Amino acid sequence: MGTILEGFSSQLNYDNQNTLVHISDIMRVVLLYKFGGFYLDFDTIVRTDLRKIKNSIGLEGYAKPTNDCKLAMDQFDDLISNGVMQFEAGNPFLQLYLEEVKQIYRPNLGWFHIGPVGMRRAANRLLKRDPNDAAHNYTSPTLTILPSFVFTFMQRWKAATNFFDTNNDAEVWEEYMRCGLVLHLTGWESKQMDVTGDPRKDIYSYVGPTMCPLAFTHLKSF
Template sequence: MILDPLQLVNPNLNCSRTIRLDFFRETDLPEYPLFFIETADHAILDPRQSCSVESALRNSGRNPIILMSSPILKPADSNATCQLLRYGVKFFKYNFVDFVKGTPLENLVYEELERNKDVITHASDMMRQVSVYKYGGMYLDLDFVILRDLTGIRNSVTMTNMAREYESVKNNSEFCDPKGPSEKGHIQNAFVALDKGHQLPWKIMENLVKTYNGDKNRAATGPLLLTHSIEELYHISSKELRGFKNENLTILPTFKFFTTGANRVGTIFNTRKERSSVEWDEFFSCSYAVHFYSYNTKKLKVSRNPKTDTYSYLAPKHCPISYLSQKQF
């Protein structure tokens, strides 16, 4: 689905009323869906989350499916959420216990998850593995801006490097170099695209159940678990991750989805140095999407200056409705 002002699906939707969400069913899915999952029990998407979905509608060639932990939507509280509904975006309620049935996670005691201070993050980490295993398709975190068509990507994950930053990439001219010096690190789980029944998410879920006790931090369920599971499943070392490809998995280079590392996102978010549109476009020239690591940036203000702030440069192009939906993006 491509977002177009002339293609409103529900133009007369009354956004002043609260909407009770239907429970998710497999029959609701398009072919090779693009999953976004909200696990914080919020009744809206905030503007940056809406930007992820809107940019996916505009650019990805996939149909987004939004799975919500909240049983209701309150579009009156978010113009961006209201507009997504008018453009036909599908929101569904999920039940965690029902969703994980038929996977290794059904043996997980849900009370342990509820007691965990990291319950929102851990539930999200678990849900993404279940969704791509049981239904196939693609998962993205709600803090991306999608720049390009994603329909050619299947059975893929992506490298990340915590220290990758704008200046070093530019100085080394490695914008699109899969063998550049910053192409090292681990696998990031903010993006994954796998066919239904793929063995990788099953392996991840098996490993998670073996070690999860409800008291651990993100390492119990996140990127490092994914990385170790790949190494174990495909009998490779950490040094062999970069450029790995076989008949059912491709590890994409960092710049495809993670142009900067989590520890260096400040080199593109509200920077002090002005950059031209040519410089921004060069930096993202080989990227399918840009990740903004909301756990590091959610409290940072967007400057609305496209010369110093990546969001201010990308959002008017790729998610203008969300960007203009309220004063503070």
């Protein structure tokens, strides 16, 4: 790897069902640390030009957009999503994350300990945040933590109630996406939801014809 995790693979336990998740969480950071760039989960739909995003990552969870598209203090969720992020090579936040992984990794950890929990621990160190202090700091010269509605519209339990099996008109969908740079529906439950082809029934059917028309046209083939 050429990082602090050189030789780390010897600690991996392939009997743990979460190990592949851990590897994915770690390797995306290693690649960004070494080369820089943008990481997006495969199911992310990009809605706009992302070149203005630098050294940024988003909060976990779900919150409706604020009027000014900025973070409201009562929306804070202390877990940090690693599904969409941009960093320059050698970013110190990523270095701290790799240090945290080396320190906390155990072969039988849950799926989220290396991802969102590890990101939170690294951010707390970089920003010198007290996790028990309500007045959190969200920015530094090398890290900006964005509201969840910028990168992630949904987390697990919000799948059915907000974005599938609905009867929403265009104004409702546009309000959900007003501050979002990407459309990223996280959580395994989303794969159980139907893409109906009716733009009122689910958000993928609303955005599909314009954002990913080829994939949407061939929907029945998958």
